[in-house]
Amino acid sequence: xxxxxxxxxxxxxxxxxxxxxxxxxxxxxxxxxxxxxxxxxxxxxxxxxxxxxxxxxxxxxxxxxxxxxxxxxxxxxxxxxxxxxxxxxxxxxxxxxxxxxxxxxxxxxxxxxxxxxxxxxxxxxxxxxxxxxxxxxxxxxxxxxxxxxxxxxxxxxxxxxxxxxxxxxxxxxxxxxxxxxxxxxxxxxxxxxxxxxxxxxxxxxxxxxxxxxxxxxxxxxxxxxxxxxxxxxxxxxxxxxxxxxxxxxxxxxxxxxxxxxxxxxxxxxxxxxxxxxxxxxxxxxxx
Amino acid sequence: xxxxxxxxxxxxxxxxxxxxxxxxxxxxxxxxxxxxxxxxxxxxxxxxxxxxxxxxxxxxxxxxxxxxxxxxxxxxxxxxxxxxxxxxxxxxxxxxxxxxxxxxxxxxxxxxxxxxxxxxxxxxxxxxxxxxxxxxxxxxxxxxxxxxxxxxxxxxxxxxxxxxxxxxxxxxxxxxxxxxxxxxxxxxxxxxxxxxxxxxxxxxxx
Numbered sequence: 001x002x003x004x005x006x007x008x009x010x011x012x013x014x015x016x017x018x019x020x021x022x023x024x025x026x027x028x029x030x031x032x033x034x035x036x037x038x039x040x041x042x043x044x045x046x047x048x049x050x051x052x053x054x055x056x057x058x059x060x061x062x063x064x065x066x067x068x069x070x071x072x073x074x075x076x077x078x079x080x081x082x083x084x085x086x087x088x089x090x091x092x093x094x095x096x097x098x099x100x101x102x103x104x105x106x107x108x109x110x111x112x113x114x115x116x117x118x119x120x121x122x123x124x125x126x127x128x129x130x131x132x133x134x135x136x137x138x139x140x141x142x143x144x145x146x147x148x149x150x151x152x153x154x155x156x157x158x159x160x161x162x163x164x165x166x167x168x169x170x171x172x173x174x175x176x177x178x179x180x181x182x183x184x185x186x187x188x189x190x191x192x193x194x195x196x197x198x199x200x201x202x203x204x205x206x207x208x209x210x211x212x213x214x215x216x217x218x219x220x221x222x223x224x225x226x227x228x229x230x231x232x233x234x235x236x237x238x239x240x241x242x243x244x245x246x247x248x249x250x251x252x253x254x255x256x257x258x259x260x261x262x263x264x265x266x267x268x269x270x271x272x273x274x275x276x277x278x279x280x281x282x283x284x285x286x287x
Numbered sequence: 288x289x290x291x292x293x294x295x296x297x298x299x300x301x302x303x304x305x306x307x308x309x310x311x312x313x314x315x316x317x318x319x320x321x322x323x324x325x326x327x328x329x330x331x332x333x334x335x336x337x338x339x340x341x342x343x344x345x346x347x348x349x350x351x352x353x354x355x356x357x358x359x360x361x362x363x364x365x366x367x368x369x370x371x372x373x374x375x376x377x378x379x380x381x382x383x384x385x386x387x388x389x390x391x392x393x394x395x396x397x398x399x400x401x402x403x404x405x406x407x408x409x410x411x412x413x414x415x416x417x418x419x420x421x422x423x424x425x426x427x428x429x430x431x432x433x434x435x436x437x438x439x440x441x442x443x444x445x446x447x448x449x450x451x452x453x454x455x456x457x458x459x460x461x462x463x464x465x466x467x468x469x470x471x472x473x474x475x476x477x478x479x480x481x482x483x484x485x486x487x488x489x490x491x492x493x
Contacts, residue, residue: 009448012455016426016446018433051400051408051462052427058405059412059428062312067324069329071306078335079295125344188336191472248361272304280332 419454
């Protein structure tokens with residue numbers, strides 16, 4: 001920053017009454033006393049500041065009643081969940097229930113034909129089921145994740161180790177040949193357990209979470225395997241993660257996906273929640 | 288706090304009152320009311336889920352704004368729905384063209400600022416690039432301190448000072464151009480020392 005720009009920046013702090021150290025204050029006062037253009041600049045800053053502040057009420061937007069009601073409803077639901085209450089339908093999980101919850105929200109419902117969606121999910125699940133048990137036919141991470149999530153929804157996904165104990169699960173994964181340290185994100189959902197899947201000869205970890213009626217499937221792969229090309233990750237997704245630390249997408253027929261890297265673990269999470277609900281479950285630092 | 292109903296009551300008391308501020312910020316950033324609603328909903332859900340992590344005694348409004356910012360970045364950083372933003376270089380160049388202007392602010396204040404329409408102020412604010420619009424909203428509408436703004440935008444306080452200075456200067460120039468369109472005579476005469484902007488009411492007397 002040039003000396004002139006630095007002085008300009010000090011002027012804004014000065015008119016806002018922000019704390020300046022003694023030397024900064026002296027610089028501003030000297031400039032204001034000796035230079036007409038600095039006085040004018042300070043006046044302009046002050047006038048613009050006063051204008052925006054005087055119009056702040058008209059610059060505000062009133063939250064729509066529908067949004068406020070929706071937030072209250074969501075908080076009620078979250079409170080009920082944290083109190084240990086579950087809705088009747090959550091105890092009888094079914095494929096039709098999964099489809100309803102997946103496509104029940106307006107964001108997902110738009111332009112969808114439920115039957116077509118069932119076909120897509122079933123087809124995605126079949127891709128996975130055709131392969132040997134615990135081994136993915138596809139070597140591309142997002143394809144495996146979407147296909148496996150289809151199995152989670154239909155109930156055909158087998159959780160090898162049912163546990164919410166992360167130490168126990170880490171031991172399980174290590175015993176099954178997963179060579180990296182499995183990452184357990186801080187997520188406001190119940191951990192149901194884990195399984196191992198082999199992608200192109202590499203052992204990868206899978207975790208399943210539940211949040212009320214919604215499911216979350218998390219596939220973890222060693223980033224070194226991706227770097228070496230043993231496991232593929234769609235180029236655009238990888239580019240997003242490299243450049244922006246994460247990638248998200250919301251596919252009406254498949255679900256919402258987050259991909260991010262934690263240390264050297266590539267995490268791919270899929271859920272049947274819209275993005276805002278899904279994202280809201282994760283602790284800030286995770287995503 | 289482990290009692291869910293007490294937690295909910297505290298959340299209602301501490302967080303919900305900031306909803307208009309969050310919604311205003313979200314609308315200003317997304318320029319779309321539906322997107323803003325989604326962002327605010329996501330923010331409140333996330334805040335509620337992790338309200339036990341909120342450090343009591345600190346600024347709840349600033350905490351909510353940080354959550355909203357993260358959600359905004361996550362949602363729009365790679366989205367095709369990302370609001371149009373002006374390239375930073377372009378605005379820097381524009382700033383350089385006006386930075387030496389000496390503006391007759393007493394006249395400006397009387398004849399432009401006092402008569403600026405609310406819509407004009409709103410439009411001028413919306414036309415600022417994200418970086419500049421953010422600091423103006425946080426400072427002049429939401430009354431955040433520079434320190435809080437610096438934490439929000441993850442930049443040193445010097446950057447906050449600098450951005451505010453530039454943002455206000457651009458805002459003033461934009462409002463002067465609106466005034467010109469409405470019939471005020473805003474001339475810019477260049478003298479040997481730089482641009483001298485004179486303002487007068489150029490409307491024809493009735």
